[in-house]
Amino acid sequence: MNDEVFPAVAADAAERLAVHWRALAAAELPVVPSGPPGTTLKALPEEPPERGEDLAEILDDTWRTIVPQLVHWQHPGFLGWFPTSNSPASVLAELVTAGLGVQGMMWSSSPAATELEQRVCDWLARALALPQRFAHSCGQGGGVIQDSASSAVLVAVAAALHRASRGRWREHGTEGRHRVYCTGQTNSCVPKSVRIAGAGEAVRVPLLPGTHAMDPAALAARMDADRSAGRIPAAVVATVGTTATCAADPVPEIGTVCRERGVWLHVDAAYAGSAALCPEFREVNAGLEHADSYAVNAHKWMRTGTPCSVLWVADRTALTDAMGLTASYLDNPAGEPRTVVDFKDWQVPLGRPMRALKLWYVMRAHGLEGLRETIRHDVRLAALLAGLIEEEPGFEVVAHRLGLVVFRRDGDARTRELAERLTGDPGVLCTPATVDGRPVLRAALGSPYTDEAAVRRIWSTIRRTAAAQD
């Protein structure tokens, strides 16, 4: 029955989405909802329905009950956290992926799902000018789509622990001896993934004075001291584009430190990595020739929608040795060549949807030119906003890199109060944070409908709110 109504209801949903996007683009909807906690819970019945309901009715309810209580990440006034931007191409791809409904855990469970993923990961590696050894086509390495940068770190750390323990880890775990290094500026998901991998609290390496970037000499000293104390340095997670200020750890120097000591280097470029699509921002790739693994969230700045985090490794066997599993019901068909890739061995989950279709649609629909233009557009808007802030007496730009502008008012109390007053504003969402112990506001450009007019509107809202404080 639902099969028959599906095309009409799906067409209706697509039409509603197009209307929704126009309303977002025109900032006719508030970026944050106003209902208190429990608003949606109260609107939903406590009991699941016994009888099936019409899809059209459920669709209506979505706009009646759910949409008004969402934070609209695609709203032009959305400058919170880092962007998660989508595009018609990505939405179309999710429709097709769900409709085809295949499961790509192994090559043999849907060959095209695996081969398409190999190809688009290679495409993206090339588009980002990553070292060749990260490509499937070069033999040893390759890319895989994870759900998140957090999972990418987890998988990389597992491979690193396996390598550092010479395989002992598979049987005995971390034995409390392995260490993973990052900094206090690293995204909190990194220490979390390290902890989940059983390696305990990640070591926070000191920063280069006056920066938010890891001090490579301090890293080397810390590793050597750990080794002398009987511990085993297993991995370093360097960040290119930290969440608070978009700072970059010095990957070339860190890479040398790691290489000399045989330690795994994972580079988390969840946000900033996409900038390498543009030749003028390729410095974000500096030093990658020393990295063992590298991850970019295409869902942050490449219009794929979430989830779509791409992880590349230089040596795929490090992953598959650590993560591989066997079971008679997962045996490959007799005669299948061993060169075939089974992505189940590259990730935590066994099953997986056909993740690559989305990246394929987005890269083709936008073309590299279109994706570059997205990056450049957002970088221009960030420069515009930073300029407006700098001109304003009593405001200060704390950090400005790529699409991120971090700023504050004169006085911590006033900055904190400004952040509070802006919370819940229907036209703008900035995320408060703390940098060097002082409160700041972060504005991350990247929502698809943010344009120059929106930035000027956002800025006048911030100015007006600040003026009302004084």
Place this chain on the structure above:
Amino acid sequence: MNDEVFPAVAADAAERLAVHWRALAAAELPVVPSGPPGTTLKALPEEPPERGEDLAEILDDTWRTIVPQLVHWQHPGFLGWFPTSNSPASVLAELVTAGLGVQGMMWSSSPAATELEQRVCDWLARALALPQRFAHSCGQGGGVIQDSASSAVLVAVAAALHRASRGRWREHGTEGRHRVYCTGQTNSCVPKSVRIAGAGEAVRVPLLPGTHAMDPAALAARMDADRSAGRIPAAVVATVGTTATCAADPVPEIGTVCRERGVWLHVDAAYAGSAALCPEFREVNAGLEHADSYAVNAHKWMRTGTPCSVLWVADRTALTDAMGLTASYLDNPAGEPRTVVDFKDWQVPLGRPMRALKLWYVMRAHGLEGLRETIRHDVRLAALLAGLIEEEPGFEVVAHRLGLVVFRRDGDARTRELAERLTGDPGVLCTPATVDGRPVLRAALGSPYTDEAAVRRIWSTIRRTAAAQD
């Protein structure tokens, strides 16, 4: 530009999917493709496009290049592994989820995404007659949607390690002392997740003689011996519905053993758990009052498509203490009540799509009646197939439970040869496996278009293939 063409292209895609489903239902497409490894890779250009292309063209290419090289998990002849079945409701929901493009890591990052998830997890807990303490509405516990049963195990084991170590694990990792227990029949994703959690090789507890189920007395003995040897039993993963034969570990007895020793009990009911929708199959829930966590893959037998794995915990603080993270840019807004749920602390990834919409659409569109009818239909088809096999001289049913039928021919070589001959058959996909050291074939009913006629067709293909062997 793409915004404008989107409704028409999406409508076209929906129409194509409906045609595709009709072709599948009529078994007009082969269930497995015939191209050798590399077929899709060769069909895709090595370079990503510089210029953007039309969505309509990309859609065409999907059917030209990708669809012919997929294994069709929704095909009536698909009896492989366990099912991953979708439905128009789930596909519609994926379209809307992608289109709305919100990110629900915290309550404040999209309140409705979080509250909808709380509500539908409670709905499903009620529909499955799970113990009340797994419900959000009861205070301490609650459900969360993970991408997979593997991730559910990982998260549960992390919480268990945290609890067993009294929090020491967060800082020092597993220290090589913690043990997690399962059996040799447990899905391979469980030892894999245990390994990734840094707890080393999971201990395989012996089976009750003549069964594929864990021996609770052997579990108790093993745990006590481990404890005497200075090790720390942290968690047991019991399975209800093993992958090879749909066996069930005796959860009531295992629960008692765990409770007496303060050890975390996770129950993996990835496939069989859905059967509890029907009162007549509620025995799959036996003993759950002793479980700390429980997971069911709604994407296996509830028509949601992948990913949609629901994990419930009895005590949510065990999860959030283990997995929680803090960062100034993730601080909750001032004044937000502490009762609000932030799902980032219930999972590995930081970011997450609005996962609950799909479960909401499916539960409403089918109603509990419809979902129960799906289960009963597949169980009836399995009984039909098992009956046909039993009547056939030279064939033997090795196991038959719920929607799974495991069978073999007389003679291991002949069974193995039959499996090989069936590999690549356009009309049927069964997964070979090994049970008690002997080759078998698994037939898992659950693909949405499999009906009585399809089962009879499948069986005659198998019989014909077997006859050609002799």
